[in-house]
Amino acid sequence: MNKSLMNAKDAELIVKSSVLKRRRKDKRLKFYGRSTIFIALSFLVFLFYSIFEKGIPGFFQYYVTLDVNLDQKRLDPKGDLSHESLYNGDGRGLVLEALYKVIKPKGRKEKKSAKKIISSNADVRIAKMILNDPSILGKTIPITFAVDDDIDSFLRGYIKRDTPESDRRINDKVINFVDILVKENKVIYKFSDYILTGSASRSPEIAGIKGALIGSILTLVVCFFLSFPLGVATAVYLEGFAPKNKITEIIEININNLAAVPSVVFGILGLAIFIGVFGMPRSIPLIGGMVLAIMTLPTIIISSRAAISAVPPSIKDAAYGVGASKLQTLMHHVIPLAIPGMLTGTIIGMARALGETAPLLMIGMVAFIVDIPNSIQEPATVLPVQIFMWADFAERMFINKTSSATIILLVFLILMNAIAVFLRNKLERRW
């Protein structure tokens, strides 16, 4: 018998005892894995809770219903129902008169306090209603107006009644008037007209994300149409045609490095090249899209290359075997099989681009833009920048609106990912 080999019984014992140890180690690893997942999940739950807890109320706000006499002469001084005429009309005065009828202020001082109750946007609302339906002119109809953000905060309980008047943003008289309105059942709490359809404003009660949302969509469209074709073409060339030499190697290393470059650097690049050298206007989605496209390209190239190289070589052999050219092999067989992977990479890149703020700050998309952009050449802002700006404002109502905008951004992201998953499943060949 070989002396260096162990007795079978001894070996069995040692193996048995080590099995217990190994099993314990397995269990410990499983436990660690589960606890990390639990920690990550609880952070996520906390995040969602805090966003939704603040964000859901942000979608609602307080309104006051007033019977307004839509006097034709005062609302439409020129009498031609033009924008200019209507926006010069005295809607504000008519609204205040309707308000005074309910709360009956005495004297100039009280009237001055009462003016603070209704949002400054009331006259615009009337002008828009008339533009929609001129037949309401001359009638007295009930219209709901957003209340000023301070009143909103008071009604929500953020501004407390028992705070000394001097420390309060609204005085006792205004509180008194609000009480009357509440008693007369004129105040309602409902889904905000402004959050989805309004654009940027310093008055939180009429501020909305429509402008930023459209800005984001326009920017992403530009980004997609630049980065997807370029990225896929680059990946196809590098995988299918590029000779394996030093230059290709340097290009590959650089592409991989670009994926890790801080996004603000791309903003500086955009500022220097597009705005500095080519003299393009700042703040427009076209430039935003171009900058984000440069930022997204490496991600798309890397994932597209992975998708292309994952296509089984036997399929390529089969195509070459019947005499397909390189281009035919790529177009007929390789790319159709690689498309789902390419799309996944693109969507990951686009999702990152959607949430990006820093590079857009550099090219001026942080500007305060009230108008809703109609084209990629009009100044615009984007959702994350809007969130960033709102988070910066002091008014209490903006805290809720910031979370509301974050919810909308998340919904947008989930929608994009859902489309990607849907497309991928549809294009994936199961045979």
Add this chain to the structure above:
Amino acid sequence: MEMNEDKKDFKTNTVGDIFSDNPKIVSRNVSVYYNDKKAISDVSLDIGSKEIISLIGPSGCGKSTFLRCFNRMNDTIDGCKVEGKIFLDNENIYDEMIDVVPLRAKVGMVFQKPNPFPKSIYDNVAYGPRIHGLVDNKKDMDNIVEMSLKNAGLWDEVKDRLDSPGTGLSGGQQQRLCIARAIAVSPEIILMDEPCSALDPIATAKIEELLQTLANDYSIVIVTHSMQQAARVSQRTAYFHLGELVEVGYTKHIFTNPTDIKTQNYITGRIG
């Protein structure tokens, strides 16, 4: 013309008769390198018209590499370099003027693992004729597909489901589909790289039977690991060892009375 050079003057280390009376392919002093590694060295061999010749030898002996020279499939491998000359109908296929697309239409290939495209049975067969523009209407294409599938002995099994995926067929059926795909572009030579190694004996028997019919129309070069298969299907057999063509001759002769000691060892199962 080099192809018709005096056979007696040609010197080679290979045992047996490398020449064919009616050659379709003539290869002379072919060496293949993968980067700096020599995969096959100085191989000269004629492939006769409408004959089946099998290439046998242990793994890594270069028989597949040699096979892939005939339709320049080695071009698709990075760092692969081919030296020597291969004439197909008096034309050097490694000439700079030669385009691989018509070459591969003329020299079809069937691979080790059945590799139908992830498309329908019909599209698998129609792909070659379509990209080469062999026909311009649906009726002629239908005809090509039907004839190819018939010649590949698959028509009766799939005629009712031409639209179903080619990858849904059994392994043996897939391989016959690949043969149908290869013959759909009317090649003159078919290269087969261990076509039965992934198939069961029944599917293998079918393919071997098919090979005999195909030999009426095509020259067939088949690489195989199975000596029985080589013995069953081919007229001539070439034995490769470590990148060299050791011995070539009539199959009967090679398997019953090999001349070279290495061939003897392989045939009798002592190596390989």
